Amino acid sequence: MKERRIPAIKDGTVIDHIPSRDTFRIIRILNPQEFKYPINLALNLDSKKIGSKGVIKIDSRFLTQSEVNKIAILAPNATVSIIKNYKAIEKIQVKLPEELVGVLNCTNPVCITSKEIVISKFKVLREEPLEVKCHYCERVYGKDEVEIKRK
Ligand SMILES: [Zn+2]
Structure with missing residues (x-):
């Protein structure tokens, strides 16, 4: 319809x-x-x-x-x-890639990406419900926690 x-x-x-x-x-x-x-x-x-x-x-x-x-x-x-x-x-x-590079911000204050200029990298652990893991600090984020870069 x-x-x-x-x-x-x-x-x-x-x-x-x-x-x-x-x-x-x-x-x-x-x-x-x-x-x-x-x-x-x-x-x-x-x-x-x-x-x-x-x-x-x-x-x-x-x-x-x-x-x-x-x-x-x-x-x-x-x-x-x-x-x-x-x-x-x-x-x-739409298709979620296995790895999200430069797309999300890691909000963990002790993560290297919040101190130095490093391109963020997240591994997609699960698509639904979403679960992604920061490559650097290994913190895992769910859908309501991920911060998507605007640009
Ligand atoms: Zn991190």
Whole structure:
């Protein structure tokens, strides 16, 4: 069934199958304050796949690979569709890599990454529920604890 609750967009990006509770976090990752065009979102839509989902439609903007990877951290079941002239010309199933390099901040104050300029590195232990481990201090973080870099 087509989602009709949010207006269709002519060109842009649709992020679907986001857990409802993580929809605002995903919007924040995308730095919406820098957008020049409308963003529409809906929450608490029924989803056979994940129960309650959110959908984000972004007008006239396409995501970078790095942004798609960040979405995978919070929404491993999300799909990202590229819309051109009201049609989805490409549908990407997001995928969480085994290792996240330069994507997350380690918030452990004694971790070397908080003292020196070191590119962060996390190993993905589990996708759902998310569990990642800092390569340097070995602290393990869950989904609600991870701090995703904005840039
Ligand atoms: Zn660390």
